[in-house]
Amino acid sequence: MTDAWFAGTTPDDPESGAQCIREGRASAPTDWPAEAVESGFAADETDYYAKLRSATLSAARDAVAERERADDVQLAHAVRAMDDAERTANELAERVVEWAGTLYESVPRGLDGVRDIAAREPSTAAEERVVSYATRAVDLLDERDELRAFIEERAPTSAPNLAEMAGPVLAARLISLAGGLDSLAKSPSGTVQVLGAEDALFAHLKGRASSPKHGVIFTHEYVRGTRPQDRGSAARAFAGKLSIAARIDHYSGDYRPEIHEELADRMATIRAREEEGGE
């Protein structure tokens, strides 16, 4: 039996060949053109290459369409689901800890408390209910962790530069807030800077507040770890490079180490102001 892509396909059906090209594997190459002629898949070498061409073209087209269609949408849903799971788990945790406090002595607070309760052996009907309830919350926490792992695995392939610069989760958040990698790539950097701060932005536009310096990018160490009077500069520099990263990811897709270096340099300059003691 051979591992060739054309094994088991019908010679005149490029679709079945395309599927084998996408899904097949072999531990080593062979002289496939000769084998194809020998096995009767192709009349001669020219015929083989013509068949290979239509199968590879169709495989590449399908694979590209599938990957492009899917990846950023999946990331956006995954990050929203992760947030829902976390918010709900916290809500359940509050109830669990409060309730368990009436049944057990010394219940740790918060999510640790929930895991602690879920691991106990209930001995009364009330304990059974609270332990069962805690188990649901723990399941949700585990689901949140799996969603995070999924995002961390997917983001670097669908948005390599954005994921490297922002971290996979923040990258997914930005994609989700913008409504897709495509719209993020088309957003000006000023928009990227305040994504997630829409309430503050509209308050500002109505004349009720000063303009927001940052939205969700605040969660990144580049912004949060900069002292307050320099955060505006840090957020602006960071957002500028993020929007470039999103454009590279959307329009080209290859990884560019240069932009990450440039941003690191710029952040070092901004942070240096603090050491110099300037205002």
Place this chain on the structure above:
Amino acid sequence: MSDDHSADSPALPTGVDRRSFDGRMRLSTRGGPVYGEPVDSDGWRAWDAGRSKLGAMLELGMDTGLVGGETVLYLGAASGTTVSHVADFAGATYAVEFAPRPVRDLVGVAEARDNLFPLLKDARDPDSYAHVVESGVDCLIMDVATRGQADVAVSNRQFLADDGRLLMAVKARSEDVTADPDEVFADVLSALESAYEIIETERLDRFHADHLGIVARPK
């Protein structure tokens, strides 16, 4: 500037020619235009060495051993700028690229050529395309911007004919953005030694900063 290297450098492969574009002698091949390059009245299109590492290697007079008509495995085809020129003068050309977005453009380039086979595959995982790419290819061309470029060359040695050639452009910054390029190149060359004998190396800095062109043959 127009004719440097042309006198003492090895012959260009059949199908590659130096022709005049806007008064400047430039490499060119014959085929449908791909990236907005100039085309002359005989249908030759300029091969921009500033956008192509292989173009730079030829322009700098490196002895690539290419004669034209060979079977080629090209790793890191990106959107097809260089591989389109390769397919113009080579025979069957397998183009492997990992990122989906560039492959969309690569498909367009391949549609206009009979001998170019695009594969959306990871060059670090040769088993994922060994059922498609034939053994005994004459030339393995590599322009992958990933860490572990030497490992990719070694694991793809299995496709190459024993008298074939490896033509590789190493990007120092892909290995380590902070390291000295010379150290990166030395590491890559010594990692290649397990499977290849190095024939020639040359810095491509005139066209591509911090890149090393390598010509090697399998051991």
